[in-house]
Amino acid sequence: QVQLVESGGGLVQAGGSLRLSCAASVRTFSTYRMGWFRQAPGKEREFVAAISGTGGNTNYAGSVKGRFTISRDNAKNTVYLQMNSLKLEDTAVYYCAASTSYSTIYSQNTYNYWGQGTQVTVSS
Numbered sequence: 678q679v680q681l682v683e684s685g686g687g688l689v690q691a692g693g694s695l696r697l698s699c700a701a702s703v704r705t706f707s708t709y710r711m712g713w714f715r716q717a718p719g720k721e722r723e724f725v726a727a728i729s730g731t732g733g734n735t736n737y738a739g740s741v742k743g744r745f746t747i748s749r750d751n752a753k754n755t756v757y758l759q760m761n762s763l764k765l766e767d768t769a770v771y772y773c774a775a776s777t778s779y780s781t782i783y784s785q786n787t788y789n790y791w792g793q794g795t796q797v798t799v800s801s
Contacts, residue, residue, distance in 0.1 A: 679789070
């Protein structure tokens with residue numbers, strides 16, 4: 678069983694930055710692909726970013742590409758999401774997810790484990 682705990686959410690003004698962290702309680706963290714998803718009020722959960730087990734490959738949703746950076750530290754069993762130039766539309770609950778599957782990283786169904794989520798609110 679993998680437990681994921683997100684942190685780092687909060688309230689930030691538009692144009693500001695936040696860094697989310699997700700700590701995983703698992704021995705073989707480097708074998709998991711990791712992803713970030715988000716869900717805004719009244720909307721479906723959507724893909725934000727993903728990273729391979731080694732950290733060598735990353736993928737982003739078009740809406741965040743160039744502003745967000747996903748990274749991981751396998752020695753610390755932690756994945757990060759650095760969010761810069763935040764916009765009002767980035768307001769959402771952000772979820773960390775772990776996958777042992779080789780299916781598409783963009784689908785929620787690919788991910789076996791989920792964190793509880795952390796709220797990010799961007800104000801004007």
